[in-house]
Amino acid sequence: MESQITGKALKIMEIAEGNLCDHCLGRTFSKTVEGPDNKYRGEYVRHALNETGVDASTADSCYICCNIFDDVENRIIDKIITKINRENIEFSTFLVGCRVSPEILSKEEEIHKNMELDVENIKKEINREIGKKLYFTFNKEVEFDNPNIVIMVDFVNDNIDIQINPIFIEGRYRKLVRGIPQTKWPCGKCRGKGCPSCNYTGKQYPETVEELISPEAIKLACGSESKFHGAGREDIDVKMLGNGRPFVLEIKEPKIRNLDLETLEEKINTFAGGKVEVQDLKFVGKDRKGTIKCSSTDTYKVYSAIVELENDINEDKLNLLSSMEIIKQRTPIRVSHRRADKIRTRTVRNITTKPLAANKFEMIVECEGGLYIKELISGDEGRSKPSISEILGVNARCIQLDVLEVNI
Ligand SMILES: [Zn+2]
Ligand SMILES: [Zn+2]
Incomplete structure:
Protein backbone atom coordinates (compact mmCIF):
# COMPACT_ATOMS: atom_id res chain seq x y z
CA MET A 1 0.00 0.00 0.00
CA GLU A 2 2.64 2.44 1.13
CA SER A 3 4.77 1.64 -1.92
CA GLN A 4 1.78 2.15 -4.21
CA ILE A 5 1.31 5.58 -2.74
CA THR A 6 4.94 6.59 -3.01
CA GLY A 7 5.13 5.18 -6.51
CA LYS A 8 2.16 7.24 -7.61
CA ALA A 9 3.45 10.29 -5.78
CA LEU A 10 6.79 10.05 -7.55
CA LYS A 11 5.13 10.09 -10.96
CA LEU A 20 3.36 20.80 -5.60
CA CYS A 21 1.88 22.35 -2.48
CA ASP A 22 0.46 20.05 0.20
CA HIS A 23 -3.10 20.81 -0.92
CA CYS A 24 -2.56 19.94 -4.57
CA LEU A 25 -0.43 16.88 -3.76
CA GLY A 26 -2.94 15.72 -1.16
CA ARG A 27 -5.91 16.25 -3.47
CA THR A 28 -4.61 13.61 -5.86
CA PHE A 29 -4.85 11.17 -2.94
CA SER A 30 -8.23 12.31 -1.65
CA LYS A 31 -9.73 8.88 -2.34
CA THR A 32 -6.78 6.74 -1.26
CA VAL A 33 -5.30 8.35 1.86
CA GLU A 34 -7.40 8.76 4.99
CA GLY A 35 -7.32 12.17 6.62
CA PRO A 36 -9.27 15.26 7.66
CA ASP A 37 -8.29 17.33 4.59
CA ASN A 38 -6.06 17.41 1.52
CA LYS A 39 -3.37 19.44 3.28
CA TYR A 40 -2.95 16.64 5.79
CA ARG A 41 -2.84 14.04 2.97
CA GLY A 42 -0.19 16.08 1.16
CA GLU A 43 1.98 16.29 4.28
CA TYR A 44 1.56 12.57 4.82
CA VAL A 45 2.54 11.64 1.26
CA ARG A 46 5.48 14.07 1.30
CA HIS A 47 6.71 12.49 4.51
CA ALA A 48 6.35 9.00 2.99
CA LEU A 49 8.40 10.12 -0.01
CA ASN A 50 11.11 11.57 2.22
CA GLU A 51 11.23 8.26 4.12
CA THR A 52 12.14 6.47 0.89
CA GLY A 53 15.03 8.85 0.42
CA VAL A 54 13.42 11.06 -2.22
CA ASP A 55 13.78 14.79 -1.64
CA ALA A 56 10.17 16.00 -1.64
CA SER A 57 10.57 19.29 0.20
CA THR A 58 7.78 21.86 0.04
CA ALA A 59 7.49 23.72 -3.25
CA ASP A 60 8.29 27.43 -3.61
CA SER A 61 5.56 27.91 -6.17
CA CYS A 62 3.04 25.13 -6.73
CA TYR A 63 2.97 23.84 -10.31
CA ILE A 64 -0.84 23.67 -10.27
CA CYS A 65 -2.10 26.51 -8.10
CA CYS A 66 0.83 28.94 -7.66
CA ASN A 67 0.15 28.74 -3.92
CA ILE A 68 -3.43 29.93 -4.15
CA PHE A 69 -4.19 28.31 -0.78
CA ARG A 86 -18.71 46.31 6.57
CA GLU A 87 -21.87 45.77 4.55
CA ASN A 88 -23.68 44.61 7.66
CA ILE A 89 -25.16 41.56 5.99
CA GLU A 90 -27.35 39.40 8.20
CA PHE A 91 -27.42 35.69 7.25
CA SER A 92 -27.66 32.27 8.78
CA THR A 93 -26.67 30.08 5.81
CA PHE A 94 -24.13 30.61 3.06
CA LEU A 95 -22.37 29.00 0.13
CA VAL A 96 -18.95 29.74 -1.37
CA GLY A 97 -18.14 29.62 -5.07
CA CYS A 98 -14.97 30.58 -6.90
CA ARG A 99 -13.45 31.31 -10.26
CA VAL A 100 -9.82 30.42 -10.92
CA SER A 101 -7.68 30.92 -14.01
CA PRO A 102 -8.07 28.37 -16.82
CA GLU A 103 -4.33 27.54 -16.58
CA ILE A 104 -4.80 26.22 -13.06
CA LEU A 105 -7.66 24.00 -14.20
CA SER A 106 -5.82 22.71 -17.25
CA LYS A 107 -2.63 21.92 -15.32
CA GLU A 108 -4.65 20.04 -12.74
CA GLU A 109 -6.53 18.19 -15.44
CA GLU A 110 -3.27 17.26 -17.14
CA ILE A 111 -2.12 15.46 -13.97
CA HIS A 112 -5.47 13.86 -13.28
CA LYS A 113 -5.72 12.59 -16.86
CA ASN A 114 -2.15 11.40 -17.00
CA MET A 115 -2.57 9.40 -13.79
CA GLU A 116 -6.17 8.40 -14.54
CA LEU A 117 -7.33 9.96 -11.30
CA ASP A 118 -10.97 10.49 -10.49
CA VAL A 119 -10.75 13.04 -7.66
CA GLU A 120 -12.33 16.39 -6.81
CA ASN A 121 -11.03 19.51 -8.54
CA ILE A 122 -9.29 22.47 -6.96
CA LYS A 123 -12.37 24.71 -6.95
CA LYS A 124 -14.21 22.33 -4.69
CA GLU A 125 -11.35 22.33 -2.23
CA ILE A 126 -10.99 26.12 -2.26
CA ASN A 127 -14.75 26.52 -1.66
CA ARG A 128 -14.65 24.03 1.19
CA GLU A 129 -11.58 25.57 2.86
CA ILE A 130 -13.11 29.07 2.72
CA GLY A 131 -16.43 27.63 3.90
CA LYS A 132 -14.79 26.02 6.94
CA LYS A 133 -13.11 29.28 8.01
CA LEU A 134 -16.34 31.26 7.63
CA TYR A 135 -18.26 28.61 9.53
CA PHE A 136 -15.92 29.05 12.49
CA THR A 137 -15.79 32.85 12.21
CA PHE A 138 -19.51 33.52 11.91
CA ASN A 139 -20.92 30.29 13.32
CA LYS A 140 -23.20 29.99 10.27
CA GLU A 141 -24.07 26.89 8.28
CA VAL A 142 -23.13 26.06 4.71
CA GLU A 143 -26.20 25.31 2.62
CA PHE A 144 -26.11 24.10 -0.95
CA ASP A 145 -29.73 24.30 -2.09
CA ASN A 146 -30.97 27.65 -0.93
CA PRO A 147 -28.35 29.63 1.00
CA ASN A 148 -29.07 33.13 2.34
CA ILE A 149 -25.92 34.44 0.67
CA VAL A 150 -23.50 33.22 -1.97
CA ILE A 151 -19.91 34.41 -1.68
CA MET A 152 -18.24 34.39 -5.10
CA VAL A 153 -14.46 34.68 -5.02
CA ASP A 154 -13.03 35.62 -8.40
CA PHE A 155 -9.29 34.93 -8.28
CA VAL A 156 -8.89 36.02 -11.91
CA ASN A 157 -10.06 39.58 -11.31
CA ASP A 158 -9.23 39.55 -7.60
CA ASN A 159 -12.80 40.35 -6.68
CA ILE A 160 -15.23 39.18 -4.02
CA ASP A 161 -18.93 39.43 -4.71
CA ILE A 162 -21.63 38.68 -2.19
CA GLN A 163 -25.01 37.77 -3.69
CA ILE A 164 -27.83 38.09 -1.19
CA ASN A 165 -30.77 35.85 -1.98
CA PRO A 166 -34.28 37.27 -1.63
CA ILE A 167 -36.69 36.80 1.26
CA PHE A 168 -40.36 36.02 0.70
CA ILE A 169 -43.13 37.34 2.92
CA GLU A 170 -46.67 36.07 2.51
CA GLY A 171 -49.67 38.00 3.74
CA ARG A 191 -46.78 52.86 -22.78
CA GLY A 192 -44.58 53.72 -19.83
CA GLU A 207 -50.44 54.37 -7.00
CA THR A 208 -50.84 50.61 -6.86
CA VAL A 209 -51.45 48.04 -4.14
CA GLU A 210 -47.85 46.94 -4.64
CA GLU A 211 -46.52 50.48 -4.22
CA LEU A 212 -48.51 50.95 -1.03
CA ILE A 213 -47.14 47.72 0.47
CA SER A 214 -43.57 47.31 -0.71
CA PRO A 215 -41.65 50.51 0.23
CA GLU A 216 -41.79 49.91 3.99
CA ALA A 217 -40.72 46.29 3.52
CA ILE A 218 -37.77 47.26 1.32
CA LYS A 219 -36.78 49.90 3.87
CA LEU A 220 -36.99 47.58 6.89
CA GLU A 225 -36.15 46.26 -4.80
CA SER A 226 -39.20 44.03 -4.58
CA LYS A 227 -41.56 41.94 -6.65
CA PHE A 228 -45.23 41.46 -5.89
CA HIS A 229 -46.92 38.10 -6.48
CA GLY A 230 -50.69 38.15 -5.96
CA ALA A 231 -53.08 35.20 -5.75
CA GLY A 232 -54.97 36.55 -8.74
CA ARG A 233 -56.07 40.15 -8.90
CA GLU A 234 -59.24 42.18 -8.71
CA ASP A 235 -60.13 44.79 -11.29
CA ILE A 236 -59.06 48.37 -10.61
CA ASP A 237 -62.61 49.44 -9.73
CA VAL A 238 -63.18 46.48 -7.39
CA LYS A 239 -62.55 46.54 -3.63
CA MET A 240 -60.89 43.60 -1.91
CA LEU A 241 -62.62 43.16 1.44
CA GLY A 242 -63.14 40.35 3.96
CA ASN A 243 -59.86 38.96 5.21
CA GLY A 244 -58.10 39.93 2.04
CA ARG A 245 -56.26 38.41 -0.89
CA PRO A 246 -53.11 36.35 -0.36
CA PHE A 247 -49.88 37.71 -1.80
CA VAL A 248 -46.17 37.05 -1.60
CA LEU A 249 -43.75 39.95 -1.49
CA GLU A 250 -40.27 39.11 -2.69
CA ILE A 251 -37.60 41.44 -1.33
CA LYS A 252 -34.37 41.38 -3.28
CA GLU A 253 -30.93 41.70 -1.69
CA PRO A 254 -32.13 42.14 1.89
CA LYS A 255 -29.29 42.96 4.25
CA ILE A 256 -31.63 42.22 7.12
CA ARG A 257 -33.60 38.97 6.92
CA ASN A 258 -35.04 38.56 10.40
CA LEU A 259 -37.66 41.28 10.20
CA ASP A 260 -40.15 41.84 12.95
CA LEU A 261 -43.27 41.23 10.88
CA GLU A 262 -45.60 42.83 13.41
CA THR A 263 -43.64 46.04 13.14
CA LEU A 264 -43.65 45.72 9.35
CA GLU A 265 -47.42 45.24 9.30
CA GLU A 266 -47.90 48.42 11.34
CA LYS A 267 -45.53 50.40 9.16
CA ILE A 268 -47.22 49.27 5.93
CA ASN A 269 -50.69 50.00 7.23
CA THR A 270 -49.66 53.48 8.38
CA PHE A 271 -47.96 54.19 5.05
CA ALA A 272 -50.92 52.94 3.01
CA GLY A 273 -53.17 55.41 4.82
CA GLY A 274 -56.36 53.32 4.89
CA LYS A 275 -56.37 52.60 1.17
CA VAL A 276 -54.76 49.21 1.60
CA GLU A 277 -54.28 47.08 4.70
CA VAL A 278 -52.14 43.99 5.20
CA GLN A 279 -52.42 41.20 7.76
CA ASP A 280 -51.12 37.72 8.66
CA LEU A 281 -47.57 38.40 7.47
CA LYS A 282 -45.27 35.38 7.61
CA PHE A 283 -42.03 34.18 6.02
CA VAL A 284 -42.35 31.57 3.28
CA GLY A 285 -40.03 29.68 0.93
CA LYS A 286 -39.37 30.82 -2.63
CA ASP A 287 -41.63 28.11 -4.07
CA ARG A 288 -44.63 29.85 -2.60
CA LYS A 289 -44.50 32.71 -5.11
CA GLY A 290 -45.38 30.22 -7.84
CA THR A 291 -48.05 28.23 -6.05
CA ILE A 292 -49.89 31.33 -4.84
CA LYS A 293 -50.30 32.65 -8.39
CA CYS A 294 -52.29 29.86 -9.96
CA SER A 295 -55.96 30.82 -10.00
CA SER A 296 -56.98 27.21 -10.38
CA THR A 297 -60.38 25.77 -9.73
CA ASP A 298 -59.24 24.62 -6.25
CA THR A 299 -59.57 28.24 -5.18
CA TYR A 300 -62.98 29.59 -4.40
CA LYS A 301 -64.15 33.13 -4.06
CA VAL A 302 -67.04 35.13 -2.74
CA TYR A 303 -68.16 38.36 -4.41
CA SER A 304 -70.70 41.03 -3.65
CA ALA A 305 -72.12 42.76 -6.73
CA ILE A 306 -74.68 45.47 -7.38
CA VAL A 307 -76.56 44.70 -10.57
CA GLU A 308 -78.51 47.26 -12.57
CA LEU A 309 -81.16 46.14 -15.06
CA GLU A 310 -82.24 47.89 -18.23
CA ASN A 311 -85.91 47.42 -17.31
CA ASP A 312 -87.79 46.84 -14.08
CA ILE A 313 -88.55 43.25 -13.15
CA ASN A 314 -90.69 41.43 -10.65
CA GLU A 315 -88.69 40.58 -7.50
CA ASP A 316 -89.76 36.93 -7.70
CA LYS A 317 -87.76 36.53 -10.89
CA LEU A 318 -84.53 36.85 -8.89
CA ASN A 319 -85.18 33.35 -7.49
CA LEU A 320 -84.41 31.98 -10.98
CA LEU A 321 -80.75 32.89 -10.42
CA SER A 322 -80.32 30.16 -7.82
CA SER A 323 -80.44 27.65 -10.71
CA MET A 324 -77.10 28.90 -12.05
CA GLU A 325 -74.41 26.32 -11.61
CA ILE A 326 -72.14 25.45 -14.54
CA ILE A 327 -70.99 28.52 -16.43
CA LYS A 328 -69.20 28.37 -19.76
CA GLN A 329 -67.18 31.51 -20.33
CA ARG A 330 -65.29 32.51 -23.40
CA THR A 331 -62.40 34.90 -22.65
CA PRO A 332 -64.08 38.31 -22.10
CA ILE A 333 -63.86 40.95 -24.81
CA ARG A 334 -62.26 43.42 -22.39
CA VAL A 335 -59.27 41.17 -21.67
CA SER A 336 -59.08 39.39 -25.04
CA HIS A 337 -56.14 41.57 -26.13
CA ARG A 338 -53.91 40.09 -23.42
CA ARG A 339 -55.39 36.64 -22.72
CA ALA A 340 -55.72 33.61 -24.96
CA ASP A 341 -59.16 33.15 -26.49
CA LYS A 342 -60.65 30.01 -24.98
CA ILE A 343 -63.77 28.71 -23.32
CA ARG A 344 -63.57 27.70 -19.69
CA THR A 345 -66.04 26.12 -17.37
CA ARG A 346 -66.51 27.33 -13.81
CA THR A 347 -68.97 26.34 -11.12
CA VAL A 348 -71.16 28.70 -9.16
CA ARG A 349 -71.70 27.26 -5.70
CA ASN A 350 -74.30 29.65 -4.46
CA ILE A 351 -76.05 32.91 -5.36
CA THR A 352 -78.16 34.97 -3.00
CA THR A 353 -79.94 38.18 -3.95
CA LYS A 354 -81.46 41.17 -2.21
CA PRO A 355 -83.64 43.61 -4.20
CA LEU A 356 -82.64 47.29 -3.91
CA ALA A 357 -85.12 48.69 -6.45
CA ALA A 358 -87.27 47.36 -9.29
CA ASN A 359 -84.23 47.55 -11.58
CA LYS A 360 -81.43 46.99 -9.09
CA PHE A 361 -80.35 44.26 -6.72
CA GLU A 362 -77.45 43.15 -4.62
CA MET A 363 -76.03 39.68 -5.20
CA ILE A 364 -73.60 37.49 -3.26
CA VAL A 365 -71.87 34.95 -5.51
CA GLU A 366 -69.83 32.04 -4.22
CA CYS A 367 -67.86 30.45 -7.07
CA GLU A 368 -64.73 28.76 -8.31
CA GLY A 369 -61.69 30.94 -8.91
CA GLY A 370 -61.34 32.32 -12.42
CA LEU A 371 -65.00 33.11 -13.04
CA TYR A 372 -65.45 36.60 -14.52
CA ILE A 373 -68.27 38.15 -12.50
CA LYS A 374 -68.93 41.23 -14.63
CA GLU A 375 -69.41 38.94 -17.65
CA LEU A 376 -71.48 36.45 -15.63
CA ILE A 377 -73.86 39.38 -15.11
CA SER A 378 -73.86 40.99 -18.57
CA GLY A 379 -73.41 37.82 -20.66
CA ASP A 380 -70.62 39.55 -22.62
CA GLU A 381 -72.53 39.42 -25.93
CA GLY A 382 -73.25 35.73 -25.56
CA ARG A 383 -69.73 34.74 -24.50
CA SER A 384 -70.84 33.85 -20.95
CA LYS A 385 -73.55 31.21 -20.75
CA PRO A 386 -75.80 31.20 -18.89
CA SER A 387 -75.72 34.80 -17.62
CA ILE A 388 -77.88 36.98 -15.40
CA SER A 389 -79.07 38.93 -18.48
CA GLU A 390 -80.09 35.71 -20.20
CA ILE A 391 -81.93 34.20 -17.23
CA LEU A 392 -83.77 37.41 -16.31
CA GLY A 393 -84.47 38.24 -19.97
CA VAL A 394 -83.27 41.80 -19.54
CA ASN A 395 -79.89 43.44 -20.03
CA ALA A 396 -78.01 43.43 -16.73
CA ARG A 397 -74.88 45.35 -15.81
CA CYS A 398 -72.54 45.19 -12.84
CA ILE A 399 -72.27 48.67 -11.37
CA GLN A 400 -70.27 47.81 -8.27
CA LEU A 401 -68.19 44.81 -7.32
CA ASP A 402 -66.35 43.81 -4.15
CA VAL A 403 -64.40 40.67 -3.42
CA LEU A 404 -65.37 39.34 0.01
CA GLU A 405 -63.27 36.16 0.18
CA VAL A 406 -60.36 34.59 -1.61
CA ASN A 407 -59.67 31.05 -0.49
CA ILE A 408 -56.63 29.26 -1.82
ZN1 LIG B 1 -1.12 23.88 -5.14
ZN1 LIG C 1 -47.71 58.64 -20.45
Missing part, protein backbone atom coordinates in the same frame (compact mmCIF):
# COMPACT_ATOMS: atom_id res chain seq x y z
CA ILE A 12 2.93 13.04 -10.00
CA MET A 13 5.93 14.95 -8.66
CA GLU A 14 7.77 14.22 -11.89
CA ILE A 15 5.04 15.86 -13.98
CA ALA A 16 5.01 18.82 -11.60
CA GLU A 17 8.80 19.02 -11.63
CA GLY A 18 8.81 18.56 -7.87
CA ASN A 19 6.67 21.64 -7.24
CA ASP A 70 -1.65 30.63 0.93
CA ASP A 71 -3.52 33.53 -0.65
CA VAL A 72 -6.80 32.13 0.64
CA GLU A 73 -5.45 31.76 4.15
CA ASN A 74 -3.44 34.99 4.36
CA ARG A 75 -5.66 37.42 2.50
CA ILE A 76 -8.92 36.21 0.95
CA ILE A 77 -10.60 35.00 4.15
CA ASP A 78 -9.93 38.35 5.88
CA LYS A 79 -11.22 40.21 2.84
CA ILE A 80 -14.49 38.27 2.87
CA ILE A 81 -15.00 38.74 6.61
CA THR A 82 -14.32 42.47 6.33
CA LYS A 83 -16.75 42.79 3.44
CA ILE A 84 -19.56 40.95 5.20
CA ASN A 85 -19.06 43.00 8.38
CA ARG A 172 -53.19 39.04 2.82
CA TYR A 173 -54.16 42.48 1.61
CA ARG A 174 -57.44 44.33 1.72
CA LYS A 175 -58.08 47.12 -0.78
CA LEU A 176 -60.52 49.51 0.79
CA VAL A 177 -60.88 52.03 -2.02
CA ARG A 178 -61.61 51.71 -5.74
CA GLY A 179 -59.37 52.92 -8.52
CA ILE A 180 -56.10 51.28 -7.52
CA PRO A 181 -54.60 48.52 -9.65
CA GLN A 182 -52.67 45.75 -7.96
CA THR A 183 -49.42 46.28 -9.82
CA LYS A 184 -47.92 48.93 -12.06
CA TRP A 185 -50.03 49.79 -15.06
CA PRO A 186 -48.16 51.56 -17.86
CA CYS A 187 -49.63 54.80 -19.21
CA GLY A 188 -51.98 54.03 -22.10
CA LYS A 189 -50.65 56.91 -24.21
CA CYS A 190 -46.89 56.49 -23.89
CA LYS A 193 -42.05 56.03 -21.44
CA GLY A 194 -43.47 59.15 -19.82
CA CYS A 195 -45.60 61.85 -21.47
CA PRO A 196 -47.57 64.99 -20.51
CA SER A 197 -50.78 63.02 -19.91
CA CYS A 198 -49.17 60.83 -17.23
CA ASN A 199 -47.11 63.71 -15.86
CA TYR A 200 -44.00 61.90 -17.08
CA THR A 201 -44.45 59.09 -14.57
CA GLY A 202 -45.15 56.49 -17.27
CA LYS A 203 -48.00 55.28 -15.07
CA GLN A 204 -51.70 55.19 -15.79
CA TYR A 205 -52.52 55.26 -12.08
CA PRO A 206 -50.51 57.21 -9.51
CA ALA A 221 -35.05 44.80 5.14
CA CYS A 222 -32.52 47.23 3.59
CA GLY A 223 -33.32 45.55 0.28
CA SER A 224 -32.74 46.87 -3.22
